[in-house]
Amino acid sequence: ATYDEIRSMYWPLHEAPESKFVAIFDEMRTERAKATNLRTLREAAGLSQSQLAKASGVGVRSIQLYEQRQKDINKAQGIALYRLSRALRCTMEQLLER
Secondary structure, three states: OOHHHHHHOHHHHOOOOHHHHHHHHHHHHHHHHOOOHHHHHHHHOOOOHHHHHHHHOOOHHHHHHHHOOOOOHHHOOHHHHHHHHHHHOOOHHHHOOO
16 A cells, blocks of 8 residues: 555544554455456456557556556546557456446
8 A cells, every 4th residue: 555545544544443444454455456357358368568558559557557556547548448448359348447
């Protein structure tokens, strides 16, 4: 977790028992450990990140950040979602995270 994420948890949890913070933090970590839809679809297509970048025209760094959840794919530009979906032969909605 980033410092900003931990800091944002202070206000709602500052008076809660430590066990509550740990439980929420563990849930966050578990959620992040799950593969993103983008990664799952990319691997199913048998493509590396650089191959997907070349096929879609979306930068490899953006793909990395989406897969690491450091950049929110739900807020990606429509053209990036469109290009990724075309390269992966899926719908744009399948790339989005819940």
